[in-house]
Amino acid sequence: MPNTDDDPVLKITLDDLKKVEVAQSSAVLGGGAAAPGMRQYGNISSAAVTEAPVVEEGKSNILLQGWFYLGTAGLLGALVGWGIVEPFFVDGPGSHPLDFLLIPSVVAFMCVGLGTAESLVERSPVKALQRGWQALLMGAIGGFILDIFANLFFNIVLALVFELGVRTSRNPAFWIARGLAWMVFGVAGGIIYGAVDRSSKKMRYGILGGVIGAGLGGMIFDPIDMVTHHGAPSRAIGFALFGLATGVAMGIVESALKDRWLYVASGPLAGKQFILYKPVTVIGSSQGSDIYLFKDNTVQPQHASIELRGAQTFLNAVGPVFVSGQPARRRSLDSGDLIQIGRYAFHFRERHKK
Numbered sequence: 001m002p003n004t005d006d007d008p009v010l011k012i013t014l015d016d017l018k019k020v021e022v023a024q025s026s027a028v029l030g031g032g033a034a035a036p037g038m039r040q041y042g043n044i045s046s047a048a049v050t051e052a053p054v055v056e057e058g059k060s061n062i063l064l065q066g067w068f069y070l071g072t073a074g075l076l077g078a079l080v081g082w083g084i085v086e087p088f089f090v091d092g093p094g095s096h097p098l099d100f101l102l103i104p105s106v107v108a109f110m111c112v113g114l115g116t117a118e119s120l121v122e123r124s125p126v127k128a129l130q131r132g133w134q135a136l137l138m139g140a141i142g143g144f145i146l147d148i149f150a151n152l153f154f155n156i157v158l159a160l161v162f163e164l165g166v167r168t169s170r171n172p173a174f175w176i177a178r179g180l181a182w183m184v185f186g187v188a189g190g191i192i193y194g195a196v197d198r199s200s201k202k203m204r205y206g207i208l209g210g211v212i213g214a215g216l217g218g219m220i221f222d223p224i225d226m227v228t229h230h231g232a233p234s235r236a237i238g239f240a241l242f243g244l245a246t247g248v249a250m251g252i253v254e255s256a257l258k259d260r261w262l263y264v265a266s267g268p269l270a271g272k273q274f275i276l277y278k279p280v281t282v283i284g285s286s287q288g289s290d291i292y293l294f295k296d297n298t299v300q301p302q303h304a305s306i307e308l309r310g311a312q313t314f315l316n317a318v319g320p321v322f323v324s325g326q327p328a329r330r331r332s333l334d335s336g337d338l339i340q341i342g343r344y345a346f347h348f349r350e351r352h353k354k
Contacts, residue, residue, distance in 0.1 A: 064272035067251030069117045071244045074189070074213075077113025078243025081106035082236055091231040102235075103150075104143030107185050110243045111139030111192040114206075114250065118197075122269065123294055126287040131196040138195060142188040154181035169222045179219035182242065186214025189246050199277040205254040213249030217242030259351040260313060262306070267344035268295055274346075276313070281306040283341065296342040303341055306333075313348070315339065 062068050085105045088098040115135030119128035157177040166173045190210035194203025220241060225234040260276040274281070274291050283291040286301035293299045303319040313333045315321065321328050322340040333339075335350040 061271040064121060064269065065251070066118075066255055066273075067248045069121050070114060070247035070251040072247070073113035073117035073120075074110050074243035074245075074247030074250075075113075075240050076243070077110040078106050078239045079236065080113075081109035082239045084109075086232055086235065089232075089235075100147075103147050103185070104140065106239050106242070107143035107146065107188055108136060108139035110246065111135045111142070111189055113243070114189050114193045114247055115139075115196040117247070121272070122292050124287045124292045127292070134196050135192050138192050139188065142192065143185075146184045146188050150181045150184040153184065154178065157181060170226060175219045175222050178221055179215045179217075182218025182221075183211045183215040185242075186210030186212070186246050186249075189214070190250065193250060197277070202254070202275075202277045205257055206250050208257075209250030209253035210246050212253065213246035214242065216249070217245040260308065261349050262291070262339070262346040263349060265338065265345040265347050267293070267342075269344075276306055276308060279308050293341065293344050296344065298342040299344075313350070 082102070082105070085098060085102045089102055090099060112132050112135045115131045116128040119125075119131055154177060157180055158174075161171075161173045161177050164173065168174065187207055187210060190206030190208065191203055193206035193210070194200060217238075221234075221238040224238045224241070225231075228234040228237065254275060255273075258273075258275045262274045262276065264270050264272045264274070278290065281290045282302055283289060283293065283304045283306070284302040285293055285296065285299040289302065293303070298320070300319040304315060304317040304321050307314040307316060315323060315328060315331055315333055317329050319341070323331060323333070324338050325340075333348045335348065337348045339346040339348060
């Protein structure tokens with residue numbers, strides 16, 4: 001019976017189905033717009049777009065924690081300063097003319113450690129070298145000046161302690177007196193820590209942490225001497241713990257008081273946090289950048305910057321940057337935004353904001 005339907009017959013062949021599959025594949029591989037709700041990182045020239053694994057806060061590497069690397073740097077720096085002068089140091093009445101160099105040397109090299117620690121963790125030898133020379137010069141000058149003030153303050157406090165009947169270094173009141181005097185050296189560490197990074201806010205946090213840590217280090221100096229019964233070992237242990245306490249306290253204080261920061265979620269520095277101290281923080285592959293992104297050829301020397309304007313935070317991008325999966329040139333940031341630059345990803349965080 002003949003077909004009386006006026007509509008033409010629709011015929012789909014296998015060749016037609018293959019063409020549809022190829023067209024769909026080309027749309028995905030060609031880097032077209034992502035489907036709604038799909039998170040995409042990269043650019044249209046990428047051969048393949050993959051999302052880097054995101055490291056959650058709380059699972060970070062201890063080696064990248066500020067309190068850890070600052071404490072280690074303070075300890076090693078203080079030991080270097082002690083080791084340089086100790087061979088010439090004479091206990092007792094027959095003191096050597098170079099004895100007065102001991103504490104300034106310890107303070108100066110502790111400052112070198114604190115000033116270069118973050119640059120070394122970021123694997124930026126150029127920045128570390130520049131900051132190291134600055135810290136050594138400022139630390140040496142500051143060490144001599146503050147040593148005079150610390151001794152003067154120590155003698156004043158001792159006079160008060162003696163009036164209370166304390167006559168021996170075995171009395172805890174004597175330990176407290178030394179701790180109060182050594183707080184002055186913590187001021188030097190904090191000043192230089194912020195000065196080499198040209199940040200007054202970082203300097204304030206550093207001073208607060210340095211005063212706390214140096215005070216604790218000074219208080220345990222005499223008890224260590226009572227345990228070891230030898231001058232050189234007691235000084236080595238005492239100054240090492242002094243540097244350690246100063247660095248650890250500085251790291252804890254700045255982490256506790258930070259208000260805006262970037263937490264590295266993926267990349268070689270995954271687990272580290274960069275506290276945003278400056279009005280403008282430059283991010284790029286240049287070692288002169290505030291946040292140095294290495295081992296990624298797609299990152300430009302000055303790829304982007306984070307700008308603080310009052311309570312608002314803005315991202316300014318020169319190279320390709322994605323914020324929460326969307327390309328960005330200039331936009332305000334909200335706490336929780338995920339910033340993608342090359343193979344690096346950062347969580348932007350603000351205090352008291354989720």
